[in-house]
Amino acid sequence: MNVQFFSIHALSVLILLQAAPIFAEDLKHLGPDAPECRDDFSAHGDSMRRQDPCLPLLHFAALFSELEMAKDALANGADPNAVVKKNYIVRWGGPTGMTPLFFASDPDMAKLLIQKGADVNFVVDRSSEGRSFSISVLQAAFQRFPVETIQVLIDAGAKAEQTRASTYLAWVMGFIAFDPDATKKLELLLSLDLIYDPVDLRKRNDSENKSNQALHAECEKIIAAYAERIARKGETKAAE
Numbered sequence: 001m002n003v004q005f006f007s008i009h010a011l012s013v014l015i016l017l018q019a020a021p022i023f024a025e026d027l028k029h030l031g032p033d034a035p036e037c038r039d040d041f042s043a044h045g046d047s048m049r050r051q052d053p054c055l056p057l058l059h060f061a062a063l064f065s066e067l068e069m070a071k072d073a074l075a076n077g078a079d080p081n082a083v084v085k086k087n088y089i090v091r092w093g094g095p096t097g098m099t100p101l102f103f104a105s106d107p108d109m110a111k112l113l114i115q116k117g118a119d120v121n122f123v124v125d126r127s128s129e130g131r132s133f134s135i136s137v138l139q140a141a142f143q144r145f146p147v148e149t150i151q152v153l154i155d156a157g158a159k160a161e162q163t164r165a166s167t168y169l170a171w172v173m174g175f176i177a178f179d180p181d182a183t184k185k186l187e188l189l190l191s192l193d194l195i196y197d198p199v200d201l202r203k204r205n206d207s208e209n210k211s212n213q214a215l216h217a218e219c220e221k222i223i224a225a226y227a228e229r230i231a232r233k234g235e236t237k238a239a240e
Contacts, residue, residue: 056082058100062113065106070113080118097124102140107148120158139164143171147184160192169196173208176215183218190226198227 055063058078061070074080084095095102101118104110114120125134138158141150154160160168168189176182190196201223209216 062100062103080116105145110152114156120156147181165194
């Protein structure tokens with residue numbers, strides 16, 4: 001599993017564009033969770049150099065799956081539920097309001113943060129800023145994390161909300177041709193207490209995978225199993 005692929009993708013999918021230079025004097029008000037701005041990101045690739053990523057140290061550690069760095073940050077008082085302050089990275093806010101868990105694609109990193117008290121049901125809501133933007137940790141995970149990390153979150157109590165069901169599905173199916181974990185994510189998603197119309201699922205499969213017969217067939221098997229399962233549930237309820 002290429003964890004760094006998911007970590008880098010975590011920011012690219014959130015459209016971290018228009019990186020603004022960060023200056024030390026702009027960070028004085030941020031307190032103990034102020035970001036650590038680094039000059040040398042060569043160990044993590046040049047893509048982050050372009051992002052100018054002034055993130056709090058624990059967020060940075062989570063993003064790059066630096067487990068020892070995260071442990072040190074936590075030992076020195078870093079808050080596992082601290083949020084990215086406004087306009088760290090991009091002019092319109094980027095990952096503003098996100099906790100380290102939103103960056104933790106590595107399952108061991110997620111376990112560490114959860115063990116230290118990270119909220120698996122944290123929701124970023126920017127409605128107060130006049131934006132119709134809301135995203136939960138589990139939503140973010142289905143979008144860009146490996147299935148092992150999603151399972152860690154679910155096992156720790158992350159709740160899949162029916163109001164977000166269409167978004168989960170859109171992200172899983174939207175990346176199904178590119179994400180090596182996509183079919184596993186689809187199977188996991190359809191195992192949760194969310195309600196989908198099998199007809200709509202098949203239409204989505206036809207739309208996304210019409211040029212990939214093998215992938216289409218694999219998704220169809222998953223959808224068929226889901227349709228059979230909910231049919232059995234319906235029969236059970238009718239019998240009651």
